Amino acid sequence: MxxxxxxxxxxxxxxxxxxxxxxxxxxxxxxxxxxxxxxxxxxxxxxxxxxxxxxxxxxxxxxxxxxxxxxxxxxxxxxxxxAPPGEPDPLDDFLDFSGEEVDPRDTWRGLCEDWFEKRLREGIADLTQKKTLILLAKTYPGIGNKRARDLGLRDFVPILQAEADAGRLETAKRLRSVCSAVLRYGVQTDRADRDFMHEARDVTPAPQVRNRPGLTDPRQVGSLMQALRDYSGSPQTRAALLIQAYCFQRPGETRTMEWADLDLDAALWTIPAEKMKRKRPHIVPLARQVVEVIDWIRPVTMRSKWVLPMGRDWGRPLSEATMNQALVRLGFEKSEHVPHGFRTTASTMLYEHEWNGDWIELQLSHVEDNKVKGAYNKALHLKGRTEMMQWYADHLDQLAEE
Known part of the structure; x- marks a missing residue:
């Protein structure tokens, strides 16, 4: 049929x-x-x-x-x-210069698709899936139907250069990284000879690091916290902003918090390694205020796997745009404070009050995997960080009441 x-x-x-x-x-x-x-x-x-x-x-x-x-x-x-002269034959896409047939699985696109399916089986996050597909699609028009083994750096440079020339340096860097992973998989499956993408580093210069706007003046921070307490929008958005303020993790980690990640009896939030894009999970001690916020939102969202699901689609986590828009509605422009800016706020205040720098950097998940000696100890600075996180939450509340 x-x-x-x-x-x-x-x-x-x-x-x-x-x-x-x-x-x-x-x-x-x-x-x-x-x-x-x-x-x-x-x-x-x-x-x-x-x-x-x-x-x-x-x-x-x-x-x-x-x-x-x-x-x-x-x-x-x-x-x-x-066919008129110069018009490509429909079969040429799958024939090499000698007329030999090319198995679709051996083409660059076929290799990319197989690699992506492997990543799916490994449990790649939904958002990462979408971003990866978008990146891979940028390579298909030029080299998608060419045999992967026949490709060289010269085939990828124009693609990477186009992104860099357009000012999309972060995209170019990520695209180079994804292509490198596909080539390594190609070597493992005997469809490519080597990964040569490291030779394209000069084509993808590192993007300039931008400091995300975050309030640091105590009086302004107090006004911000009072506004978050009084927020009258959706419960998920209010809870997300408060958790972001008290815990100061990356917004993507806050938004994708799952009930399975929480141990409220121990007041701990364990962010899985795959969400951290690291080799180890990240443990966040929860201040009393955070546990109270989660208990408050539980009756509203407990049917979803997400602690903070979308208002109209409980199968998806809250978007960062929602958090951004909420801050703007509360009177805080993007030029002065954004969800990621809570990390700037916390770092500044904790250092000003002379808390242990190792605790602060570990709490911000700035410690690289290769700097953690031996097997990762789940109790690493946990007692000190727990004390620090409770002090910080109390300090924010105090500023809100002044």
Whole structure:
């Protein structure tokens, strides 16, 4: 039975690749990553071939059928001898310069997709999934259908340079890192010879570090805390801002806090290593005020796995944009204070009151993995940090009441 647009719009990815057949060799490949790819299975000179036509929804059903007919017409006429000079043959994408067929899995795109599926099995975070797919898609137009083993640094430099020239230095740096990971996977699976992306470091200069605006004047901080207490918007947003203020972790870590990460009896929040993008988890002692906020929000959000879910979609965590907008509505412009700025506030005040620098840096998760000697000790400075975190929460409350 032929496919319909209605059927395709309802397709959901599973844990393995699916093939939805339309007819005449045309089928829609549904990847576990959620990507939908039109392919046509055919034979040229009695040899089986698979030709990729494009992605859905960029290529709709009707257009995919037209492209499939073009490929079949090309095959029926040999290698398309009737094509006008200079017009590429539809099969050229999967043939190397000698006319040898290239297995789609051996192409750069095929390698990227297999690597991404591996990352999915490893439990890559939802947000990281989206960012990674966006980065990989930047490489497909130029080199996606080329054999991965035949690629060299010269093929990637223009792609990286385009991002750097556009001022997207952080994107260029991340893209280089993702391509490096794919190449290493290619070496492991015998589809690439080596990872040469370290040679492209000069193409992706380190982005300038920007200090995120954060209030440090005690009177302004007191006004901010009073405004957070009185916030009348959604309960999740109010709780998120208060937790961010008291715990001063990165906003992404606060927003994606899960009930499974909390031990309220011990007053501890353990942020998993994958969320920290580190080799070890990060332990945050919870002040009495934080436990009270979580107990207050529990009846509202306990049905979600997220402590702070979206207001309209409890299957997703609160967005950072929501926290930003709430601060603006409270009268704090982005030029003076943002959610990440609570880290600046805490660092400044704790150092000014001469708390132990090791405790502060560990609490900010600034300590690199290679600087932690031996196996990570879950009790590392925990007693001191617990005392510090309670003092800091009490200090914020005191400023709010002055």
């Amino acid at each position: 032929s496919l319909t647009e209605a059927q395709i719009s309802k397709v959901q990815p599973t844990g393995k690749t699916q093939k939805l057949y339309d007819g005449s060799g045309l089928y829609l490949e549904v990847r576990p990553s959620g990507m939908l790819i039109w392919r046509i299975a055919c034979r040229v000179n009695r040899k089986p071939k698979t030709v990729t036509l494009g992605d859905y929804p960029k290529l709709k059903l009707r257009a995919a059928r037209i492209e499939a007919m073009k490929v079949l017409d090309s095959i029926n006429s040999g290698l398309d001898p009737s």
